[in-house]
Amino acid sequence: MTPMDPIILFFLLGLGAGLLRSELKLPAAVYDLISMLLLLSIGMKGGIELAKQPFSTLLPQMLAVMGMGMLMPLLAFPVLYYVGRFKRADAASIAAHYGSVSVATFAVAVAWFTSRNIEFEAHMPLLLAVLEIPAILVGILLARGISKDMRLGAVAHEVFLGKGIVLLIGGLLIGWIAGPENLAPIKPLFFDLFKGILALFLLEMGLITAAQFGSLRQYGLFLVAFGIGMPLCSSLIGTALGVWLGLSVGGTAMLATLAASASYIAVPAAMRISVPQANPTLSLAASLGVTFPFNVLVGIPVYYALAQWAHSLLGS
Known part of the structure; x- marks a missing residue:
């Protein structure tokens, strides 16, 4: 029997x-x-590597990823x-969740x-941060159109200054400015314990996931089919974009994973402000x-297997 990754077992324990x-x-x-530690750790790891390459080389990838979002x-x-x-509001809200990204995934x-x-x-953490935003704006427009009562200031504050984005971008900046040598004293907490912190996080995520099962029974099989079918379709888009951008097999697989994930932190908060008539239970379920x-x-x-197959077709 092939042993299972312990962090997955923690999730199953919580579930x-x-x-x-x-x-x-x-x-x-x-x-x-632990949520803050995870976000800061992911950001700092990306920031350290971000310092090794000019920002201008990343801009085309950032714009392409925003387009995907x-x-x-x-x-x-x-x-x-x-x-x-x-209902239109519910459809737009759920769609926004699936255009955004899950940091936990x-x-x-x-x-x-x-x-x-x-x-x-x-630099994948940078693309992760970029993917949080576009889908929220599209979801709001799908639900409400452009109107005077959109409360753009409140939406912008929630999108750009929400806790997740601030910690992720803040970690990127800290890693970029400080560099690996200056981060060495805090490495045991943020880097060495990363997997242990993630295990505890997934334990709680399993408990939270179990709480949504009642909504799935109530709203039928469509959400189950959509919740599986949409990420599979999105992963194809992410894989194609990764190959087009010239990413490695691992980078392509990671971009496919980001595309396939669905937000349950940033988007619900933004939808609560701008589309209050949407039922958040449907999106979270x-x-x-x-x-x-x-x-x-x-x-x-x-x-990952999809990314390997796509690169093998091109002989890369």
């Missing part, structure tokens, strides 16, 4: 405990702390609105790739109840 209605739960302060909710919306027959992918010595471009466990348990190896 099982939640489904069995155990009293197990991380204190809110602990969950907030705008495209995916536009593809998801008609499926949800016309096939799923969701990225963290799991980093651990999975690292444990298998699979190299990928070190799909993104957190279906897509996150699918990606963590099944998707990441599939996206």
